[in-house]
Amino acid sequence: MEFKNRDIISINDFSKEELLYILKVAKQVEQKPKNNLLKGKILAALFFEPSTRTRLSFISAMEQLSGTVIGFSTATVTSIQKGESLWDTIKMTQQYADVIVIRNPLEGSARLAAEAASIPVINGGDGSNQHPTQTMLDLYTIQKTKGTLENLHVGFVGDLKYGRTVHSLVIALSHFNPTFYFIAPDELQIPENYLDELFQKKVKYYKTSDLMRFSKELDVLYVTRIQKERFPDLVEYEKFKGIYRIDQGYLQNVKKELKIMHALPRVDEIDKSIDKTPHAIYFEQAANGIPVRKALLALVLGKISSRN
Ligand code: CP
Numbered sequence: 001m002e003f004k005n006r007d008i009i010s011i012n013d014f015s016k017e018e019l020l021y022i023l024k025v026a027k028q029v030e031q032k033p034k035n036n037l038l039k040g041k042i043l044a045a046l047f048f049e050p051s052t053r054t055r056l057s058f059i060s061a062m063e064q065l066s067g068t069v070i071g072f073s074t075a076t077v078t079s080i081q082k083g084e085s086l087w088d089t090i091k092m093t094q095q096y097a098d099v100i101v102i103r104n105p106l107e108g109s110a111r112l113a114a115e116a117a118s119i120p121v122i123n124g125g126d127g128s129n130q131h132p133t134q135t136m137l138d139l140y141t142i143q144k145t146k147g148t149l150e151n152l153h154v155g156f157v158g159d160l161k162y163g164r165t166v167h168s169l170v171i172a173l174s175h176f177n178p179t180f181y182f183i184a185p186d187e188l189q190i191p192e193n194y195l196d197e198l199f200q201k202k203v204k205y206y207k208t209s210d211l212m213r214f215s216k217e218l219d220v221l222y223v224t225r226i227q228k229e230r231f232p233d234l235v236e237y238e239k240f241k242g243i244y245r246i247d248q249g250y251l252q253n254v255k256k257e258l259k260i261m262h263a264l265p266r267v268d269e270i271d272k273s274i275d276k277t278p279h280a281i282y283f284e285q286a287a288n289g290i291p292v293r294k295a296l297l298a299l300v301l302g303k304i305s306s307r308n
Contacts, residue, residue, distance in 0.1 A: 003299035003306040007114040008122045011132045011168040016175035022295055023140050025304055030291035037294075037303050038067035044097035045071035046089070046113075047124065048080075048104040053264060054124045054134070057289035058101050058297075065294055070096060090116040099301055102126075105229075120300040128162040128230050134263055135168035137292040141285040142220060145259050149173065153217050155181040157244050158224035158269060160190040162231070165263040166224055170194055180205040181214045188226070188240060211244050215253045221246070223262045223269050223282075247271040251279065261285055 001018055014022075043062040047055050051073070059069045072078055080089060086104070090113045093100055102113050103124035110123030110130075125131040143149050154173060156166050160182055170180065170190070180198070182190045182205060189207060198205050206214060223246055231237040245268065246260060262270060262282040274280050298304040 001306050003304075004302035005120055006300050007110075007120055008132050008296060008300065009110050009114055010123070010130045011135050011172045014132075014172075019136065019139060019172060019175065021306075022136055022292070022299070023143055025299060026136075026140050026288075026291040026295040029294045029298070029304075033064070035064065036066045037298050038062060038065035038301060041067040041099070041297075041301055041303075042097040043067060043069045043071070043297065044093045044100045045069055045073075045124075046093065046100060046102045046104075047071065047073045048075045048102075048109075049125070050074075051103055051124065053286050053289055054101075054103060054131075057286075058122075058124070058293050061290050061293040061297060064290070065298065067297070086112060087116045090121075093117075094119045099297060122296065122300070125164060128164050128167070128227070130168050131164045131263070132168055133289075133293060133296060134165050135172045136296070137288045138165070138169050138222075138261065138263070138285065139172055140292050141261065141281060141288050142259075144288070145281050145284070146219060146257075149176040151177050152219045153179045153181070155183055155214060155218045155221045156190070156224065157183040157211060157221060157246075159188045159226045159230075159240070160184045160224065161188045162227035163224040166190065166222065167194060169222065171197065174198060174201050174203045178203060179217075181218065182207045183209065183211055183214070183244070185209045185240060185243065187236070211250065212253060215250065216255065218254065218258055221254075221258060221260050223260060223266070225262075225265065225267050225269060242268055244269055245271060246274055248273055251277065254279070 062069050094117045099120045101122040101124045105127050107127040107129040110126045114121040160166050228237050259281050260279045
């Protein structure tokens with residue numbers, strides 16, 4: 001298992017053992033912070049798309065470990081506006097930093113950046129494709145709150161077609177003998193290639209458009225926003241916006257121990273009154289971005305040993 005100089009592009013690139021090791025390091029980092037761990041190191045945060053949690057938690061993680069951050073939160077202030085390619089942007093950035101985190105709307109852009117760079121590249125979300133560090137903090141959150149990742153009944157509701165956090169988490173959890181419940185209208189159901197992979201791995205799953213059908217089965221419900229920005233046709237988006245809403249009525253039909261997750265931002269898919277209930281763990285989930293991203297930065301920069 002080697003993490004030094006490694007790119008973090010897709011959750012498919014990580015074994016079960018490696019994922020568990022990352023969670024173990026995150027726990028150590030959370031319990032015993034080492035505040036000078038990344039002193040002298042520079043993170044380039046290249047965000048071509050809006051972000052609150054991913055960008056700010058990477059900056060905060062780096063700065064809490066005494067590293068520094070350069071970068072941008074919109075491409076409009078960069079020479080991309082003058083026609084510079086992503087490849088050349090990365091070739092330049094690697095001269096100024098030790099590690100790159102990139103968010104870009106093009107699927108495959110993080111992989112391209114990793115090919116261009118000789119320093120580690122971390123995918124902060126590439127279009128509808130993958131968001132691996134979100135998945136690692138999702139796993140950390142589930143492990144922390146449920147006490148295990150094994151044998152869980154996990155529902156995903158909303159936009160399962162464009163929701164990259166769902167795509168990454170389904171692959172990651174498939175190592176842990178889950179049962180999945182995909183709750184979405186046909187048009188927004190999880191893409192077939194993910195179902196093919198689950199079939200090959202003999203993972204049990206159910207598909208439905210009915211939010212209530214499996215509500216009593218679930219240990220975890222992962223709620224997603226309808227991803228307006230990914231719809232080629234906004235008329236289609238209008239058809240589906242607001243289609244599912246988790247409210248007090250929903251809670252009448254769930255296990256007492258159900259945990260409700262959301263990568264955030266939410267629009268209207270979870271009623272605010274849910275926030276105060278013991279079911280809601282989405283703010284804690286976002287906070288877990290700090291230990292997990294600290295662990296990842298320290299691992300790829302070789303400041304924490306990759307040995308188990
Ligand atoms: N969860 C997540 O990726 O949030 P942001 O889009 O705010 O970074």
